Structures are given as C-alpha cells and as structure tokens.
Amino acid sequence: xxxxxxxxxxxxxxxxxxxxxxxxxxxxxxxxxxxxxxxxxxxxxxxxxxxxxxxxxxxxxxxxxxxxxxxxxxxxxxxxxxxxxxxxxxxxxxxxxxx
Numbered sequence: 001x002x003x004x005x006x007x008x009x010x011x012x013x014x015x016x017x018x019x020x021x022x023x024x025x026x027x028x029x030x031x032x033x034x035x036x037x038x039x040x041x042x043x044x045x046x047x048x049x050x051x052x053x054x055x056x057x058x059x060x061x062x063x064x065x066x067x068x069x070x071x072x073x074x075x076x077x078x079x080x081x082x083x084x085x086x087x088x089x090x091x092x093x094x095x096x097x098x099x
Contacts, residue, residue: 005057010057010076010083011080013056014053014079015072017056018039018049021048021052030072031073031076032072032073033071034070034071035069035070035071035072036070039072050066057079057082057083059079059082061079066078
C-alpha cells in the first residue's frame with residue numbers, strides 16, 4: 001500500500017471484507033447495519049474480521065476499542081482514522097528523513 005487510500009476506497013475495502021469473509025449479501029453491508037443483530041456476526045467472526053482488517057491495511061486495531069463496535073459505520077470510522085494516522089506518520093518520517 002504505497003499510496004494513501006481515500007475514505008471511499010477504505011470503506012469499499014472494508015465492505016468487501018464483510019462480503020467475502022462472511023458471505024454476506026452486499027445489500028446488507030450498509031453503514032447502519034448492526035454487527036450482531038443485522039449481520040449475525042458473533043465474537044469469533046469479530047476476531048476473524050479484525051485479523052482481515054489488520055492484514056489488509058497494515059494497521060493494529062485496539063481490542064478494547066474493537067469491542068465497542070456496534071455498526072459497520074463504527075468500523076469504517078475507526079479504520080479510516082487509523083489509516084490516516086499511519087499515512088500521516090509515514091509522511092512525517094519521510095519529511096524528517098529528507099530534512
């Protein structure tokens with residue numbers, strides 16, 4: 001992932017993880033969908049999802065924060081934040097290296 005991902009691409013990639021990993025209908029994977037009630041994901045599914053997200057984006061998710069996820073939108077927001085922080089950190093390191 002050499003270039004930064006924009007928010008729309010991050011959301012699309014996250015939705016693809018839901019669809020592929022859990023064999024969900026794309027129409028069900030909407031921001032307001034509740035993980036347990038609407039998508040029928042259990043704690044084992046949640047662990048698998050976190051691993052898939054970490055691998056895809058090269059980030060580390062905080063387990064305590066992840067336990068608070070209730071909707072697809074919660075995950076979208078948190079992962080977008082972490083990817084942005086990773087990107088900003090990489091930019092800062094690159095700037096420092098050229099200074």
